[in-house]
Amino acid sequence: MIDALRNKKGILLKQHDRLHAKVIVGGRRALVGSANLSGNGLNLEGNEMSGWEEAGLVTTDPKQIGAIKEWFTMIWKSSRAITDAEVEDARCKWKERRATRVKNDPPNSRSGFLLKELGSEELADRPIYLTIYRDWISDEAKRACRMYEEELTGQQTSKSAKLPPMYENWPELPKEAQLIDLYYGPRGALRCYGVFTRTHDIKFTYLAGSKGHLAVCRRDDKIMGCLFGVKESQRFAEDLRPCIEKIWNSDLAVGDDGGKFIRLADVAEMLG
Known part of the structure; x- marks a missing residue:
């Protein structure tokens, strides 16, 4: 203005x-x-x-x-x-x-995140992305993460210790953004594992000699001020089921057949 x-x-x-x-x-x-x-x-x-x-x-x-x-x-x-x-x-x-604006809910509202309630205007300009993948983290990537944490803390970590959320070989994944994590199986299985924020990167070398990259994240419990827990994750996956193939094959999705990411605002438009 x-x-x-x-x-x-x-x-x-x-x-x-x-x-x-x-x-x-x-x-x-x-x-x-x-x-x-x-x-x-x-x-x-x-x-x-x-x-x-x-x-x-x-x-x-x-x-x-x-x-x-x-x-x-x-x-x-x-x-x-x-x-x-x-x-x-x-x-x-x-x-x-x-x-960073929160969802425009009535005062004292504790409603969970529901994508179907959001229009393109409310999602515009927000750094929120959907990550969709079919490939799981490799054992070598997990080993690299453990080694990094051991060097950082000076303490040995157990193989059974829980690792932070991370994406293997997704260096172009947006930083300072929230990522809704969705597994899309080859037979159509859908499972949302929550919402993450990328915090740091780890570079490592595979046993075969090639270079690897990890985008390490933290887990968040809210998006736009709305709760995003187990119930919201399940509902989110079900809401996407009717158009998941369209999202996966969209020209707006960045990545390959192992994993892709796309702006949530674009996903909402596909849902109609």
Whole structure:
């Protein structure tokens, strides 16, 4: 919005580093309130704004309008021009905040994650991906992970010790993103093992001499502020069953016949 207004004739824009008030003033009317002129302050857009309570006061009192204009003149004089670098910085920060917004549920809602309830608008800009695979982690990859943890902690790990979630030879897997893990068997079996976030990488060498890569993850219990446990995992797999072949063969999916990943927003569109 700011970038567009800066290029319009007859419009002057400035910024004030300590200004938080929302005021619109004209010749005969003024508005003072808490609401931003856009959803940016809440990192929300469009219908995502529904349910938020704001307050505003409209006045036509000439004395009040005069006082507001005097206040605005004082603020304007102490403000400065907006630079291109600041606009670009704000754009980057907005993108980051959009990615972390929670699902727009009623207050105190504890509903679990349900993909069918989400539209493309609510999933847009979110770093959430579906990982689909048919190949399991190799024994050599598990050994490499144990060796890495032993070097890191200085303690020997048992072969029966539980390893963290990880993906073998998926170096292009998105970082700083949530990954919904789904096994898709060659006979059509579907099982969702939860949601993970990639934390670090391990490079290793196979016994045959080729190079290997592990994208190691942590397990999360929520997506978009919604619970994602065992029940939600089962329901998620069942919701995808009718169109899993379409998702697996989609041009939007990145990977090979062993495993692929695709944006959850694209998956939701396929579900309709």
